[in-house]
Amino acid sequence: ELKVEQNPLFLSMQEGKNYTIYCNYSTTSDRLYWYRQDPGKSLESLFVLLSNGAVKQEGRLMASLDTKARLSTLHITAAVHDLSATYFCAVDKSYGQNFVFGPGTRLSVLP
Amino acid sequence: EAGVAQSPRYKIIEKRQSVAFWCNPISGHATLYWYQQILGQGPKLLIQFQNNGVVDDSQLPKDRFSAERLKGVDSTLKIQPAKLEDSAVYLCASGSLRFSGAFFGQGTRLTVV
Numbered sequence: 001e002l003k004v005e006q007n008p009l010f011l012s013m014q015e016g017k018n019y020t021i022y023c024n025y026s027t028t029s030d031r032l033y034w035y036r037q038d039p040g041k042s043l044e045s046l047f048v049l050l051s052n053g054a055v056k057q058e059g060r061l062m063a064s065l066d067t068k069a070r071l072s073t074l075h076i077t078a079a080v081h082d083l084s085a086t087y088f089c090a091v092d093k094s095y096g097q098n099f100v101f102g103p104g105t106r107l108s109v110l111p
Numbered sequence: 112e113a114g115v116a117q118s119p120r121y122k123i124i125e126k127r128q129s130v131a132f133w134c135n136p137i138s139g140h141a142t143l144y145w146y147q148q149i150l151g152q153g154p155k156l157l158i159q160f161q162n163n164g165v166v167d168d169s170q171l172p173k174d175r176f177s178a179e180r181l182k183g184v185d186s187t188l189k190i191q192p193a194k195l196e197d198s199a200v201y202l203c204a205s206g207s208l209r210f211s212g213a214f215f216g217q218g219t220r221l222t223v224v
Binding site for chain 2: 004033035041042043044045048088092094100104
């Protein structure tokens with residue numbers, strides 16, 4: 001059974017700082033997705049990573065995938081308050097777009 | 112492009128009552144998902160459809176939950192009878208076959224009292 005873990009689960013950081021969120025998963029997969037969820041809102045797709053070594057960047061966020069280590073990272077550069085949200089990774093468990101979500105990392109960026 | 116539409120947005124029912132949620136996916140998307148998201152947790156897949164057929168319903172509590180996808184487009188999720196632990200947000204999502212991930216609707220927040 002595929003298990004997806006994220007750490008940290010809670011992250012409070014100051015504006016301007018850098019930090020990395022980690023997503024580990026337990027079985028082989030080379031498709032991983034990152035989503036953002038604002039309080040009371042639905043999930044917004046951030047990144048789609050479809051192969052080993054894939055790296056995607058959008059603004060202050062950069063995501064990467066290492067399928068051999070079964071690890072994805074979401075790196076935040078020079079955080080701003082607008083990035084405060086919960087971030088989820090989701091792994092495709094069967095190459096049929098069957099997603100298992102991690103527990104989420106609740107990020108709070110403080111002024 | 113219109114997004115995934117869900118209704119209602121909010122629903123409060125008493126335990127043992129029944130409730131139904133409706134979802135209209137993005138036009139042309141073959142895959143439709145229903146997820147349950149309990150407060151503070153990640154979404155949990157209840158059922159995945161590919162066109163009319165069920166791909167995965169392994170985590171659907173079939174004694175009380177049912178879902179159908181009409182003509183491979185709209186879908187309804189029903190709970191009968193509801194329990195207190197069913198209080199959650201029910202998210203519908205759809206996806207194409209191009210590994211672009213799932214696109215989520217606004218969700219229905221269910222409160223069972």
